[in-house]
Amino acid sequence: MSANGHGSRSWSVGxxxxxxxxxxxxxxxxxxxxxxxxxxxxxxxxxxxDTAEQVVGELCAAAGVTPQELTGVGAGVPGLVDPxxxxxxxxxxxxxxxxxxxxxxxxxxxxxGTPVVLENDLNAAAVGAARALGLPGDLALLALGTGxxxxxxxxxxxxxxxxxAAGEIGHLPYDRTGPRCPCGQQGCLELYASGxxxxxAWPSRNGIPAAADLFAAAAAGDRRAIGIRDGFADAVxxxxxxxxxxxxxxxxxxxxxxxxxxxxxxxxxxxAARRQAAGSPFLRSLGIPDxxxxxxxxxxxxxVGAALCVRPAVPGRAQPVGx
Amino acid sequence: MSANGHGSRSWSVGxxxxxxxxxxxxxxxxxxxxxxxxxxxxxxxxxxxDTAEQVVGELCAAAGVTPQELTGVGAGVPGLVDPxxxxxxxxxxxxxxxxxxxxxxxxxxxxxGTPVVLENDLNAAAVGAARALGLPGDLALLALGTGxxxxxxxxxxxxxxxxxAAGEIGHLPYDRTGPRCPCGQQGCLELYASGxxxxxAWPSRNGIPAAADLFAAAAAGDRRAIGIRDGFADAVxxxxxxxxxxxxxxxxxxxxxxxxxxxxxxxxxxxAARRQAAGSPFLRSLGIPDxxxxxxxxxxxxxVGAALCVRPAVPGRAQPVGx
Numbered sequence: 001m002s003a004n005g006h007g008s009r010s011w012s013v014g015x016x017x018x019x020x021x022x023x024x025x026x027x028x029x030x031x032x033x034x035x036x037x038x039x040x041x042x043x044x045x046x047x048x049x050d051t052a053e054q055v056v057g058e059l060c061a062a063a064g065v066t067p068q069e070l071t072g073v074g075a076g077v078p079g080l081v082d083p084x085x086x087x088x089x090x091x092x093x094x095x096x097x098x099x100x101x102x103x104x105x106x107x108x109x110x111x112x113g114t115p116v117v118l119e120n121d122l123n124a125a126a127v128g129a130a131r132a133l134g135l136p137g138d139l140a141l142l143a144l145g146t147g148x149x150x151x152x153x154x155x156x157x158x159x160x161x162x163x164x165a166a167g168e169i170g171h172l173p174y175d176r177t178g179p180r181c182p183c184g185q186q187g188c189l190e191l192y193a194s195g196x197x198x199x200x201a202w203p204s205r206n207g208i209p210a211a212a213d214l215f216a217a218a219a220a221g222d223r224r225a226i227g228i229r230d231g232f233a234d235a236v237x238x239x240x241x242x243x244x245x246x247x248x249x250x251x252x253x254x255x256x257x258x259x260x261x262x263x264x265x266x267x268x269x270x271x272a273a274r275r276q277a278a279g280s281p282f283l284r285s286l287g288i289p290d291x292x293x294x295x296x297x298x299x300x301x302x303x304v305g306a307a308l309c310v311r312p313a314v315p316g317r318a319q320p321v322g323x
Numbered sequence: 324m325s326a327n328g329h330g331s332r333s334w335s336v337g338x339x340x341x342x343x344x345x346x347x348x349x350x351x352x353x354x355x356x357x358x359x360x361x362x363x364x365x366x367x368x369x370x371x372x373d374t375a376e377q378v379v380g381e382l383c384a385a386a387g388v389t390p391q392e393l394t395g396v397g398a399g400v401p402g403l404v405d406p407x408x409x410x411x412x413x414x415x416x417x418x419x420x421x422x423x424x425x426x427x428x429x430x431x432x433x434x435x436g437t438p439v440v441l442e443n444d445l446n447a448a449a450v451g452a453a454r455a456l457g458l459p460g461d462l463a464l465l466a467l468g469t470g471x472x473x474x475x476x477x478x479x480x481x482x483x484x485x486x487x488a489a490g491e492i493g494h495l496p497y498d499r500t501g502p503r504c505p506c507g508q509q510g511c512l513e514l515y516a517s518g519x520x521x522x523x524a525w526p527s528r529n530g531i532p533a534a535a536d537l538f539a540a541a542a543a544g545d546r547r548a549i550g551i552r553d554g555f556a557d558a559v560x561x562x563x564x565x566x567x568x569x570x571x572x573x574x575x576x577x578x579x580x581x582x583x584x585x586x587x588x589x590x591x592x593x594x595a596a597r598r599q600a601a602g603s604p605f606l607r608s609l610g611i612p613d614x615x616x617x618x619x620x621x622x623x624x625x626x627v628g629a630a631l632c633v634r635p636a637v638p639g640r641a642q643p644v645g646x
Contacts, residue, residue: 138485159477161571162461165609168325168568173561175499184603238496244568248484278509286488 013056014128014307015075016121016300017041017048019146024055025303026063031131033304035062043095048103053110072115072320074306075107076124080164086118086321106323115252115320121302122151122167123158125295128305128322129253132296138250140167140243141295144236145256148190150243159247168309169242170194173214174235189242193233195258201228211257215264229268237272243287255295266294334388336379337451337630338398339444339623340364340371342469347378348626349386354454356627358385364513366418371426376433395438395643397629398430399447403487409441411643427644438643439630444625445474446481447491448618451628452576455619456580461573463566464618468579471513471562477570492565493517499503512565515558518581524551534580538587552591560595560611567611578618589617 007275010029015022018041023123026035037059052075055068060067067073079091088096104118119127126141130153137156143149152159159166170184178187191197199210202217202225214232217225231283240252259265270289277283295301310320324635331351338345341364349358360382365374375398383390390396402414409427410418418606427441442450449464453476460479466472471493475482482489494506501510514520522533525540525548537555540548563575582588593612600606618624 154477154482155480157478159570162573163571164611165567166569166571171603171605172565172568183605185599185606190388242495242565242569244488244563245495246489247482248486248489248491250485276508280494282494282506283508286486 006129006296009069010071011061011063011069012307012310013054013067013073014072014124014303014305014309015052015073016124016302016306017052017075017077017094018121019078021262022051022055023300023303024059025187025300025307027304027307031297031304035059036300036303037062041094045096045098045101045106048094049106049110051240052107056114057109064070067111067114070114072117072310073107073111074117074119074124074309075103076119076121076302076306076309077103078121081118081120081160082164083117083160086116088118107323113322115310115322117305117306117320119158119309120151120160120164121306122149123160124151124305124309125157125186125255125302126151126153126253126305127308128299128301128303129255129295131295131304131308132299132301133251133253135251135253135293140247140249140252141301142236142239142243142252143256144193144254144258145195147196148193148239150239150252152247154247154249167321169239170294172242174238189235189239193232193239195256197235198228198232198258201232209257209260211261211265212241215268219264230272233265234274234276236269237276240269240273240292241276241283241288244286244291250291252291253293253295255301259295260297262294262297266292277297301306332392333394334386334392335394335630336382336390336396337626337628337632338375338378338396339447339625339629340375340398340400340417341444342401342418345374345378346623346626347382347624348471348630350627350630354380354627354631356622358382359623359626360385364417368419368421368424368426368429371417371418371419372429375430379434379437386530390434390437393437395440395633396430396434397440397442397447397632399444399625399629399632400426400444401444404441404443404483405487406440406442406483410437411441431645436645438633438645440629440643442481442632443474443483443487444631445472446476446483447474447493447628447632448578448625449474449576449628450481450577450631451622451624451626452618453622453628454631455622455627456574456576456616458469458576458616459508463567463570463572464578464624465559466579467516467518467559467577467581469517469519470584471517473562473566473575475570477571478574482570492562493522493592495565496514497561512558512562516555516562518579520558521551521555521581524555532580532583534584534588538584538591542587553595555597556588556591557599559592560599563591563592563596564599564606564611567609567614572613574616575614576616576618578624581617583620585617585620589615 150167473490
């Protein structure tokens, strides 16, 4: 019997498997984070499995439990997920070039049969944000990172969409006369509202993250920084408006790397949303600025959401896959 | 006992209450349209109630039943609906200027206590389209009429959104340098993809509907008509793309007045969607052209969907409200 007794049976591990790092958390029965870990991702199918197995193992060891004692492991991944089979497709960011990989069963086998749930990383983050912010479950987690996309929790249910493309708003046009996007279209929102776009306009200096540096410079009155910040906030506010005028989500939670800027980011986006609605009673009636929230700074919503996806209490969650 | 016996107990009436006309159908237990009726809408709260009561009465009389024998009456209305109470807000198109009206209970009282369900007209049409086309229930009904908006049936459930604004894509920007929209914004999609926009560019001649005339002229080689048709189809394809990249609906059903054009409309929109995806493997992978369908020409999806909303088999339907 493990150090913490039978209670660990309802513990779970959540992983957020990204292109550069894997974030892992161990949640107890009350969904409190007991341990957390961050390790660099090894690319490719075997690399991802090795990294995931290592993180689960170290988190369990820290708590004195074995992986087999867990309720299960939830893993958020950047790619297309078939929740029924735990199959992952289009995960080039993980160095996985196979068309489709049965990642959940493979990881479950590595973990001695522990049930594994695979979920799109933004969907997992949406579940984590709803929990961390105490929101009733009608929200979009708008991730502002390398790209721009949203995880959707509609009426408490994850909305993956027919082909897992729900929330891919980064590839809606923002400026049809804009530059070419790597996706092949022109002027995609992602070219204006992503962390990568921000960093291209205001490169990182002295090791400070570009977004933090930009917002500090703008706050200090740097006119070029103010212009870049406001243009960026306009594009993010357009993303929020798109989510409201399509899904009418109650909350839009700003997440991803840029959200580490915190309140100044929210303030800039709210100001931009107000500016956009200034001439439109229709837009004003939708109360878009009031819907904008920040992902919590102290809770890693990605891995926490992934860990929650193992539990039956998450409606629309994927079925756990055993080996 | 009525002419058709106890079977009429599971019959229902559906109404599509628009600004100019009320369309009504009487559905039998097998959801076949037994009778249909179209009468001009009298404006204002009393006018709408008078018209609705008249249509229900005449449909029932034609079938030899009384309104009290029906399972209920479903009414689709252009406005914000609270499904729990049957309250209607923002229904200026019906000449209703009151901030909110308890329309379902009022109509139920007029009908001797027959249960009444109120639903947004596009949501009702989405339910009707899913039924008429035999689709499993993941679709957007994209209405191309005076305005542009969609009714959303996601995973078999109506998606109304937090404030009933889900599917209001007509007021997303299409051309940010475009003219002012009555909503107060600039270059809204509705200014390019609506039936009203089409008619402004190609006014109706000789009593032929503008859209039919435009598509016929384009097919006959009129270069100006071809330009207007293709610009219109581009905007409609952008609306379809928006629905796919946000909700990833399996089907987008073209409805509203313009859809009476039929196959030439679908062809033009599919061609535009292919053109937009030509340079983008990402967009091509989503198979957007294959998702585009036409609302059936022979089934009035609005009132049929409203009639189906009375039945418990429609997930997410509003609760019937008795007087």
